[in-house]
Amino acid sequence: MKKRISNYTFLLILIFGFNLSSLNAQEGLTEKGTIFLKASSDLNISFSKGLPLDLSVGGGYFFFDNIAIGADINLSKFSDDFATTLRAFGRYYLKDKYFGGLGVQSYSFDGETNLLFDLEVGYMHPLTDNIIIEPTLNLVDFENLNLNVSLSIYF
Numbered sequence: 824m825k826k827r828i829s830n831y832t833f834l835l836i837l838i839f840g841f842n843l844s845s846l847n848a849q850e851g852l853t854e855k856g857t858i859f860l861k862a863s864s865d866l867n868i869s870f871s872k873g874l875p876l877d878l879s880v881g882g883g884y885f886f887f888d889n890i891a892i893g894a895d896i897n898l899s900k901f902s903d904d905f906a907t908t909l910r911a912f913g914r915y916y917l918k919d920k921y922f923g924g925l926g927v928q929s930y931s932f933d934g935e936t937n938l939l940f941d942l943e944v945g946y947m948h949p950l951t952d953n954i955i956i957e958p959t960l961n962l963v964d965f966e967n968l969n970l971n972v973s974l975s976i977y978f
Contacts, residue, residue, distance in 0.1 A: 851919070852919060852947070852953070852955070852977045853885060853888065853889045853891070853916040853919050854885060854888050855885050855886065855887055855888050856885060857884075857885040857891075857977055857978070858882065858883070858884050858885075858977070858978055859882055859883050859884075859891070859893075859955075859975050859976065859977045859978075860880075860881075860882040860975065860976050861879075861880070861881055861882060861895075861957070861973040861974065861975040861976075862878070862879070862880050862973065862974055863878075863879045863880075863881075863895075863957075863959075863971050863972060863973035863974070864877055864878050864879070864971065864972065865877045865969050865970060865971050865972075876898070876899065876900035877897070877898075877899045877900075878897070878898055879895050879896065879897040879898075879908075879971075879973075880895065880896060881893055881894055881895030881896065881910070882894070883912070883914070889915060889916040889917070889919075890913070890914070890915055890916075891913070891914045891916070892911075892912070892913050892914075893911075893912055893913075893914070894909070894910065894911050894912070895908070895909075895910040895912070896908070896909055896910075897909075897910065904932070904933065905932075906930065906931060906932035906933075907930075907931050908928050908929065908930045908931070909928065909929045910926050910927070910928040910929075910941075911926065911927055912924050912925065912926035912927075912941075912943070913925055913926075914943075916947075919947070920946055920947050921944075921945070921946045921947075922943075922944070922945055922946070922947070923942075923943065923944050924942070924943045924944075925940070925941070925942060925943075926940070926941040926942075926943065926961075927939070927940055927941075928940070928941060928963070939963055939964045940963075940964060941961050941962060941963045941964070942961070942962045943959050943960065943961045943962075944959070944960050945957050945958055945959030945960065946958065947975075953976060953977045953978055954974070954975070954976055954977075955974075955975045955976075955977060956972065956973070956974060956975075957972070957973040957974075957975055958970065958971075958972050959971045959972070959973065
């Protein structure tokens, strides 16, 4: 138990340290007129039959300072089955670093299509002036909590 607590403590210190090192590094990226493109995946690791795959590409546009609207397309593979998701989202950015958002998804799997809603929170960690890593927690239909990591380019 002690080792588990120390591992979590180390992880929190590492994440907090990344946040402090980049508090104002990407200033101006959330201004009106900015466009971003992103590619993401969840951190799902499975040792079951078949290779799980969950990839998403998308982008957005800042119609106002700190307010972006965008869309994603997602492809998921489970064993031999595929699912696709089309998603529209809105985000509000706080201090050019943190964001929260709402989304609506059209999820298609095995001939069925469902409409799902999601909430997301995340932060922007800059690699360069316009290349950003965005860890994001998504709560989908108040049932599933997912951790996604995106690599985004802002221009």
